[in-house]
Structures are given as C-alpha cells and as structure tokens.
Ligand SMILES: Nc1ncnc2c1ncn2[C@@H]1O[C@H](COP(=O)(O)OP(=O)(O)OP(=O)(O)O)[C@@H](O)[C@H]1O
C-alpha cells in the first residue's frame with residue numbers, strides 16, 4: 130500500500146516537468162536573465178552606490194560574465210564529443226587555437242601586406258585583412274572543423290584509449306606550432322610569442338563594439354551560446370544524436386544495429402571541432418588579441434571538467450558546470466584567496482591551485498557522481514495516467 | 526524452398542582454439558531453425574560470424590544471393606540480418622523507444638543540416654519513425670514502456686525490447702541468442718507463440734540459439750547441433766531427439782535425465 134502510494138506520487142511529480150515545453154521554458158528564462166544582466170550593466174551599474182560597484186568588481190565583474198559565456202560555447206562543443214558520443218578528447222584546445230588565430234588573421238592588421246575589407250567596421254585605409262565578425266566565425270569554424278576531420282579520420286579507428294593519447298598530443302603540438310610560427314620558411318604565421326593584437330571591434334547593427342562595450346558583447350556571446358544550445362538539442366533529438374548516444378553506451382551493439390561507427394564518430398568530432406573554432410574566435414574578441422601561451426593543456430582539462438561536472442550529455446548541466454567553473458577560475462578563486470589572505474594575514478597564491486581544484490573535482494565526480502550535477506533525465510513525452518493506475522493496483 | 530542465409534564450411538580459430546570447425550548451415554526462407562549444443566560449443570561465435578563481428582578463418586557466408594563474409598557489421602545489419610544478444614546489450618540510458626529508433630538509423634535519411642533546421646521532411650521522418658517504434662513495442666508487448674529508460678525495465682521486458690530493436694532493422698533474418706534465458710515456463714510458452722507471429726506476420730526467417738529443450742522442440746522446423754565447434758547432427762526435432770550422437774553429447778547430460 131505504502132509502496133503504491135509512493136510510486137504514484139513519484140509519477141505525478143514527473144508529470145509536472147512535462148514535454149518540450151520545459152526546454153522552451155529554460156530558454157525563455159535564460160534569455161530574460163541575460164537581458165536583465167545586460168540592462169543592469171549597461172544602464173544601472175554606474176548609478177548604483179560605490180559599495181555595490183566595488184562588490185561587483187570583486188565578485189562578479191562584467192568581464193568574467195563574458196568570459197564565462199566563451200567557456201559555455203566551448204564546453205557545449207566538447208560536450209558533443211565527450212558527452213554525446215563518449216569520445217575522450219584531451220586536446221580540445223587545438224580547435225580553440227585554430228579559431229583564435231582565424232580571428233587573429235582575418236580581423237586585424239596582422240597581414241599588413243594586403244588591404245582587404247569586408248563587412249568590417251574598421252576604416253578602409255587600415256592595412257590587413259578585416260572581415261566581418263560573423264564571417265570570421267564561419268571561417269574559424271570551418272578551419273577548426275577541417276582539422277577536426279584531418280585528425281579524426283585516422284585516429285577514430287583506434288581504441289578509445291589511443292584516441293585520448295593522440296588528441297592529447299594534437300592539443301600540445303598545435304599550440305606549439307603557433308608559438309614557434311613566427312618564421313615558417315620566411316612566412317610569419319602567428320607572430321610567435323608576441324601574439325596578434327588588437328583584434329578588430331565587433332560590428333552589430335552599425336554599432337562598433339570596442340574593448341569596453343562589455344554589455345553589448347555579453348549579448349552577442351549570449352546569442353552564440355544560445356545557438357550552440359539550440360543546435361545541441363536539435364541534433365540530440367534526431368537520428369544522429371541517437372546514434373551518438375548508442376555508441377557511447379555500447380559501440381558493438383550500435384554497429385550491430387546498423388550504425389556506421391567511423392562515420393558517426395567522425396561527425397561528432399567534426400561538429401565538436403567546429404564549435405571549438407567558434408569558441409576560439411569569440412575568445413579572441415573577448416581578450417582583444419591572440420596569445421600563443423594561453424593555449425595550453427589546462428584549457429582542455431578545464432573544459433573536460435566542465436562537461437563532467439555538469440553531467441555528460443546534458444546541455445543544461447554542462448552550462449551550469451561551465452558557468453560555475455569559469456567563475457571560480459576567473460574570479461572566485463582569486464577573490465576568495467584575497468579575502469582569506471587579508472583576514473588571516475597569509476600569502477597563499479590561491480589561483481595557482483586551480484589545477485588541483487579542477488583535477489580534484491574531476492576525480493571526485495568520477496568516484497561519486499558520474500552523472501554530474503544535473504544528470505541527463507529525458508522527459509516523458511506522454512502521460513501514463515491510466516497505465517500507472519492499473520499496474521499499481523494490479524501489482525500489489 | 527530456397528535459403529535466405531547460408532554459411533559454407535565456416536571455421537573460426539581463436540589462437541590455438543578451434544571454436545567452430547567446418548560448419549555449413551542453412552536458414553531456409555521464412556523458416557524457423559535452431560542451433561543447440563552444450564556450453565562453449567561455438568553457437569554464439571557462429572552468430573558473430575553471420576553478423577560480421579568476427580571474420581572466419583575460412584568459409585563463406587551468403588545472404589540473399591550475395592556474399593557478405595567480408596562486409597563490416599553495420600552494413601550486414603542494415604542489409605537485413607538482425608540479432609539479439611545472449612547477455613542483454615541495450616542502450617541503458619536511452620528510452621525504450623529510442624533504443625528501437627537507433628536501429629532505424631540506416632533507414633532514416635535526415636541530414637545534419639535538416640535536423641538542425643528542423644525541416645518538414647525531417648520532422649515527418651522522425652514522426653513516422655517514432656510511430657513505427659511504438660508499433661514495434663506494442664508488437665512485442667511492451668508498448669507501455671516506450672518512455673522508460675531501458676535500464677529500468679524488468680529483465681523480461683529488456684529481452685522483449687531487444688527483439689523490438691532488432692525488428693526495427695526491418696530484417697529478413699532474425700538471429701535470437703538464448704531469448705528465453707531467465708524466463709519461467711509460462712513466459713517461454715508465450716514466447717514460442719511469439720516467434721511464430723514474427724515469422725507469420727512479418728515474413729522473417731528466424732534462427733534461434735536455445736538451451737530450453739521444451740522451447741526448441743516446439744518451435745523449430747529444423748535443428749542443428751554443435752558440439753565443441755563441430756556440427757554433429759541436423760534434422761527435424763523428432764530426428765534430433767532420437768539421434769544417438771546427440772543424446773550422448775548433449776541431451777544425455779541435460780534433458781535426457783531431467784525432463
Ligand atoms: N573472442 C574470443 N576470443 C577467444 N575465444 C573465444 C572468443 N569468443 C568465444 N571464444 C571461445 O570459443 C568457444 C565457443 O564459445 P561460444 O561463446 O561461441 O559458445 P556458446 O556455444 O555460445 O556457449 P554458451 O552456451 O555458453 O553461450 C569457447 O571456448 C569460448 O571460450
């Protein structure tokens with residue numbers, strides 16, 4: 130009796146969070162939050178008391194908000210590879226680098242030998258290649274996607290352990306190429322350790338977004354992140370998404386059900402790379418430059434931790450994971466550290482322990498909560514009202 | 526009657542071990558045939574050859590008039606050779622319905638772009654696929670579980686889901702590896718009926734691996750007996766029951782004494 134009651138309350142509880150409406154509700158709520166944040170920082174922030182402004186500068190500066198969105202975009206890309214298809218990619222930073230350099234090449238005065246302008250807000254007289262931000266997004270995605278296929282095609286045949294190793298190597302080599310790319314047979318590919326800076330301002334609706342237009346950039350980054358969410362959910366709900374999950378669950382069974390393993394995995398890898406390219410280009414506009422030394426292993430690991438922390442395969446979980454960890458990385462850890470050091474008169478360098486923290490999170494999640502903070506719980510599409518009643522009374 | 530799938534002189538070696546030794550075997554069109562034999566006789570290995578998972582050391586597999594020995598597994602599956610697994614291998618974190626829809630992968634055509642854009646053609650295709658999946662779940666008797674995660678289904682329902690998933694390939698041949706394992710006698714009896722329905726309503730040829738002699742004798746039109754990788758007998762249930770080699774190798778230990 131008690132059991133059947135319990136069962137019933139459980140199913141009715143599930144019924145409330147019903148069907149596709151809930152994805153839409155998520156989307157609407159998040160959009161409202163984003164617009165509120167934008168309005169606050171754009172219009173109200175300057176009018177708030179100094180104490181409030183100071184608090185935000187310490188605990189939630191606008192640049193951290195923007196950076197978090199960059200991480201969200203990339204984490205959602207990696208989620209397709211790791212979360213959906215179950216392929217362990219330890220070198221995602223390589224795609225980030227490709228995207229970043231695409232922005233460096235095509236949105237700056239770096240190639241000063243030429244003078245190409247297309248859809249950019251910068252003056253026509255400035256040398257270099259200056260393409261529209263949106264066009265550069267596409268180019269960055271295509272370059273990264275292309276290299277994703279080049280590296281994926283031979284390695285995805287390997288067992289998953291080898292895949293991790295090869296991608297790890299790839300993630301080390303590509304940034305090295307850029308770091309040492311100042312003189313490749315006389316050609317300056319990357320400006321080496323000096324990097325490429327500044328990057329052109331983003332133009333939207335005839336408005337030029339310079340380095341300090343954080344509010345508007347926030348909206349653009351939010352839009353791109355929202356596109357990633359949309360694409361992730363759409364693919365997940367279709368034929369390809371099902372095939373990815375099936376491969377993640379049981380590769381052999383998937384192939385016995387007619388799913389072509391190589392091709393399906395390669396698509397996941399390419400779509401992930403594509404998104405990584407976009408993320409990299411966005412990052413370049415966020416920091417207003419490209420600096421080779423920033424593309425290191427820690428980026429791959431932080432992204433992986435975001436996906437794992439949030440719940441592999443669950444888009445909303447990954448977003449939460451990415452926002453949380455991006456905040457800890459950029460603001461939380463330094464701010465907590467300063468507060469701690471001031472209070473206890475210590476001199477501990479908290480940010481330098483971020484690796485320890487993220488590594489620890491990865492290990493703890495793997496040990497105790499493999500499904501992540503928000504495990505992927507698919508929603509019931511139809512209500513089982515009558516069925517439940519009969520099965521409950523019949524069963525007990 | 527012609528044969529739909531036919532294996533000729535199949536030999537499989539694992540290192541030194543000969544798991545299947547020069548076995549030839551036929552599945553007649555729209556027939557129900559069984560493969561029996563003691564544990565380790567090589568039955569599952571033989572299935573793995575038919576579905577392309579292992580490649581034979583020697584021998585050929587012909588299906589529907591062409592050779593499939595060297596094809597990759599997903600092509601053989603898409604071509605219409607479906608199977609279930611001895612140890613259930615469902616996609617646990619996907620719903621029953623999605624499990625079935627995975628096996629429709631090769632029939633569905635929607636491209637990545639049309640999926641992202643949600644084009645009408647893609648929506649129509651998805652809707653039809655979902656309906657077909659529901660119908661298959663109904664067919665195997667677990668229509669109510671469509672939106673349950675596969676790993677939360679009861680053992681019996683999981684076995685049924687494996688069959689529904691295999692049927693989603695729209696196969697011509699269905700290979701069932703110990704489908705009644707873990708079922709009680711009533712459930713097994715129902716299952717015998719069910720196998721006939723699959724054949725009669727869908728026109729699918731069926732090959733069963735089965736340990737339950739009651740089921741085997743009732744359901745099979747022909748039986749092939751393997752022992753230590755060798756085919757030791759082949760014939761109708763009545764012939765197999767009275768074959769001295771079979772009784773010695775197999776029935777003598779189990780059914781002869783027990784049932
Ligand atoms: N991948 C493999 N590598 C090495 N040996 C294998 C492999 N697969 C099967 N074998 C061996 O081949 C022999 C036949 O195994 P198989 O699983 O085909 O038997 P079976 O007839 O299905 O038995 P059961 O009734 O227990 O399922 C066994 O000795 C087994 O250990």
Ligand SMILES: [Mg+2]
Nearest residue numbers: 568569570611
């Ligand atoms: Mg077996």
